[in-house]
Amino acid sequence: SAVISQKPSRDICQRGTSLTIQCQVDSQVTMMFWYRQQPGQSLTLIATANQGSEATYESGFVIDKFPISRPNLTFSTLTVSNMSPEDSSIYLCSVGWGYNEQFFGPGTRLTVL
Amino acid sequence: RKEVEQDPGPFNVPEGATVAFNCTYSNSASQSFFWYRQDCRKEPKLLMSVYSSGNEDGRFTAQLNRASQYISLLIRDSKLSDSATYLCVVNAPAGGKLIFGQGTELSVKP
Numbered sequence: 001s002a003v004i005s006q007k008p009s010r011d012i013c014q015r016g017t018s019l020t021i022q023c024q025v026d027s028q029v030t031m032m033f034w035y036r037q038q039p040g041q042s043l044t045l046i047a048t049a050n051q052g053s054e055a056t057y058e059s060g061f062v063i064d065k066f067p068i069s070r071p072n073l074t075f076s077t078l079t080v081s082n083m084s085p086e087d088s089s090i091y092l093c094s095v096g097w098g099y100n101e102q103f104f105g106p107g108t109r110l111t112v113l
Numbered sequence: 114r115k116e117v118e119q120d121p122g123p124f125n126v127p128e129g130a131t132v133a134f135n136c137t138y139s140n141s142a143s144q145s146f147f148w149y150r151q152d153c154r155k156e157p158k159l160l161m162s163v164y165s166s167g168n169e170d171g172r173f174t175a176q177l178n179r180a181s182q183y184i185s186l187l188i189r190d191s192k193l194s195d196s197a198t199y200l201c202v203v204n205a206p207a208g209g210k211l212i213f214g215q216g217t218e219l220s221v222k223p
Contacts, residue, residue, distance in 0.1 A: 033210065033211075041215070042200065042213045042214060042215045042216050043157065043211075044213075045211070045212075048210060092157075094211075100145065100162075101145075101147050101162060102159075102211055103159065104156040104157050105156060106155070106156050107155075107156050
C-alpha cells in the first residue's frame with residue numbers, strides 16, 4: 001500500500017472560482033487517478049493522471065473543466081475550474097500499480113456556494 | 114445495464130448474524146475484482162481482493178463466478194464495527210481503471 005495525502009481536506013468556494021487539489025504519495029506509483037463522489041453516490045472516475053503527458057479523461061469530463069497535472073511519480077493535482085454548485089462533491093485521488101487494487105487518499109470535500 | 118450492479122440496501126442485521134452481498138458485472142473480459150469498505154465521510158478502503166478460487170479472511174469470504182459474472186461477499190458473526198457501505202469493484206479490462214458498484218449499506222445493530 002501507500003500513504004496518500006490530499007490538500008485541502010475541505011473547502012467552501014464561490015461560484016465561478018477555481019480550486020486546485022493536491023495529491024501526494026509517499027512512494028513512487030505507476031498510476032494515479034482522480035475520482036468524484038457526489039452526495040449519496042458511488043465513485044466516478046474523472047481521469048487517469050499520466051506522468052509526463054496529458055491526462056486521460058472519462059466520458060463526461062473535459063480538460064478545460066478539470067485540468068490535471070502529474071509532474072512526477074509521487075504527485076498530482078486536479079483543478080476544478082469555473083465552479084458551480086453542481087461541482088459540490090468529494091474529490092479523491094487514488095494510486096495503483098498496473099491492474100491491481102488501488103488505494104485512496106482521504107478526499108477533498110468541496111462545497112460551492 | 115450498469116457495468117457493476119449490487120444488491121440495493123440497506124441491510125439491517127443483529128450482531129452475530131451472517132450477511133451476504135451480491136454483485137454482477139457486465140464485461141466478461143474483466144480480470145480483477147475487489148470488495149472495498151467505505152465508512153461514513155471516509156475514503157474507500159480495500160477489504161479484500163476476490164480470486165477465482167474464492168478466498169477467506171477471518172470472518173469474510175469472497176467468491177467469484179466468472180461464468181455467471183457474479184461476485185459475492187459473506188460476513189459471518191457480524192460486529193457493530195462492520196457497519197459501513199460495501200463497494201463491489203471491478204477492474205476494467207484496459208487502462209487499469211476501477212469501476213464501482215453503487216454500494217450496499219450494512220447496519221449491524223446490538
